[in-house]
Amino acid sequence: MHKGLGLILVTVLAMLQPALAQDYPSKNVTMVIPFPPGGGTDTGARIVAQNLSERWKKPVVVENKPGAAGIIGADFVAKARADGHTLLIGNIGTQAINPSLYKNLPFDPDKAFAPVSLIADLPLVLVVNPQLRAKTVPEVIALAKSQPGELSYGTSGNGGSMHLAAALFEDAAGLKLLHVPYKGGGPAIQDVIGGHTQMAFATVLETVGFIRSGRLRAIAVTGEKRSPALPDVPTIAESGLPGYNSISWIGVLAPAGTPSTIVERIAKDVAEIVAHPDVHEKLVAQGAIPVGNSPAEFAALIAKDRERYARIIVEKNITAE
Numbered sequence: 650m651h652k653g654l655g656l657i658l659v660t661v662l663a664m665l666q667p668a669l670a671q672d673y674p675s676k677n678v679t680m681v682i683p684f685p686p687g688g689g690t691d692t693g694a695r696i697v698a699q700n701l702s703e704r705w706k707k708p709v710v711v712e713n714k715p716g717a718a719g720i721i722g723a724d725f726v727a728k729a730r731a732d733g734h735t736l737l738i739g740n741i742g743t744q745a746i747n748p749s750l751y752k753n754l755p756f757d758p759d760k761a762f763a764p765v766s767l768i769a770d771l772p773l774v775l776v777v778n779p780q781l782r783a784k785t786v787p788e789v790i791a792l793a794k795s796q797p798g799e800l801s802y803g804t805s806g807n808g809g810s811m812h813l814a815a816a817l818f819e820d821a822a823g824l825k826l827l828h829v830p831y832k833g834g835g836p837a838i839q840d841v842i843g844g845h846t847q848m849a850f851a852t853v854l855e856t857v858g859f860i861r862s863g864r865l866r867a868i869a870v871t872g873e874k875r876s877p878a879l880p881d882v883p884t885i886a887e888s889g890l891p892g893y894n895s896i897s898w899i900g901v902l903a904p905a906g907t908p909s910t911i912v913e914r915i916a917k918d919v920a921e922i923v924a925h926p927d928v929h930e931k932l933v934a935q936g937a938i939p940v941g942n943s944p945a946e947f948a949a950l951i952a953k954d955r956e957r958y959a960r961i962i963v964e965k966n967i968t969a970e
Contacts, residue, residue, distance in 0.1 A: 670910035673733055678709045680901075682738045683722025685715045687835025688805065689771050689852030690899050693937055694738040697768055697901075700922045715833055718806040718969070719743035720754060727761035731906035733915060737762065740771075741897045742809040745954035749962045750808035750969050764947040765901040766916040768923060769937035771852040772872040772896045773814050774879065776865040778844050786869050786888035789848070793824045801827040803837030803846040807969050811837065813958065814850035814871055814895040816965050821890045841865060852897055853878050853936025871895045878936040898940075900947055916944050 680698050682691050695711055702709040714722035723743050729735035737743075739762070748758040775789070783789040793800045804811035807830050819826055829846050831837040834855055841849045842864050853876045859865040860879065869885040870876045873894050885893040901919055903912055920941030922928055932939045942950075961967070 670908070670914040673911050673914055674705050674707045676734060677707055678705070678733070679735045680709055680711050680738060681722045681726050681735065682711060682713050683715060683719035683743055684713065684805065685833035685835050686713055687838070687855065688833050689855040689897065689937075690738055690740045691835070692854050692935065693769055693771070693899050693932065696928060696931060697919060697922060700925070700928055701918060704918055704922065718747060718750070718809060720747060720751065723747075723761075724755045726902070726904055727756040729904050731763075731904040731908075733903055733907050733911040735904065736765070736915070737902040738768075738899055739902045740810070740899045741954055741958075742805070744900075744902070744951045746808055746810065746813065746958045746962070748955055749959040750967070761905055762902040763905050763907050763912050764944050764951060765903055765912050766919040766944065767898060767900040767940045767942045767947045767950060768919060769854075769932055769939045770896055770898045771854050771937055772870050772876050773810070773850045774853050774856055774860075774870045774876070774882065774936075775818070775848060775850055775868040775885065776838075776841060776856050776860065777848040777868055778841055778846075779863065779866045780844060781847050781866070783868070784866065786883075786885055786890065789868055790822045790824065790889075793822075793826060797825045798827055800848070801829050801846040803829045803831055803840050803849045805834040805837055806830050806832060808962065808967050810895070810897040811850050813961060813967070816967060817893065817895050817961070818850070818885065818890070820965065821893050838865070850895075854932075855936075857934075857936045876936055877933050877938075898950070912944055916942075916947075 682694050684690050698709040698711050726737035783792045802815050837849050838851050840846045857878050860867045867882045869883050869888045923939040923941040929939050
């Protein structure tokens with residue numbers, strides 16, 4: 650009897666899945682960004698949210714829930730109703746770095762989320778305050794070596810992608826820099842502009858406007874290739890540190906248990922939006938590299954990067970404190 654009822658329930662749920670996706674979204678969608686406004690995760694997410702609102706004919710409300718390196722916002726989504734109406738804009742920090750950096754997360758990183766789609770890769774760029782006399786990677790290295798532990802760099806927090814990019818730079822160049830952690834990339838960049846810190850490794854997406862206006866000076870990008878948004882800025886690898894490579898990314902995740910048809914519907918819509926010429930152009934102009942992939946592909950990327958950064962965190966003894 651119980652087996653029969655179970656089979657009926659499974660059959661009914663399977664029949665309901667396509668209908669759920671067809672009716673989605675049935676109300677406003679909240680897109681949680683676990684960082685303050687102004688950072689690369691926030692900037693890219695707002696472009697996608699606006700276009701999803703237009704496509705779905707329902708408001709996609711962007712809500713910043715910063716704190717604890719993205720853990721507060723991620724935890725909010727992990728505990729939200731799994732119906733696709735609360736989504737997380739995660740990045741390499743929240744999904745691939747934090748699980749190794751924080752031993753007591755308030756959620757199980759392996760089970761809390763359903764990866765939906767990668768929005769874009771976000772190359773980083775080493776930026777400095779324009780008053781700093783260094784204009785090239787060799788000049789930054791020479792300046793740092795002349796005053797060990799004094800040249801400061803701001804980051805979005807301990808162990809985030811900005812911090813790890815700087816740690817790799819220190820290691821590759823044999824430097825000792827002064828790390829100043831903030832509660833997000835936006836505040837870190839503002840303090841470089843204000844001269845409170847000298848430099849930062851931030852996404853091209855969140856800094857390109859400041860670079861073009863002269864409020865920041867771009868020294869080099871962190872990827873394997875130059876950024877289409879900053880074609881005249883060399884890579885760190887071609888500037889004297891061969892093999893250097895450290896980038897970030899942003900993507901959409903839903904609470905675990907969200908019906909697969911809804912997850913696939915959102916993934917399809919995100920992929921089509923970032924591939925649209927207008928959106929693609931806008932993201933590229935701001936320094937992002939649009940992707941838009943499947944839930945399985947996004948899950949594989951998270952697993953691969955989690956393994957890579959776990960090794961870096963252990964080797965460099967990086968802690969969240």
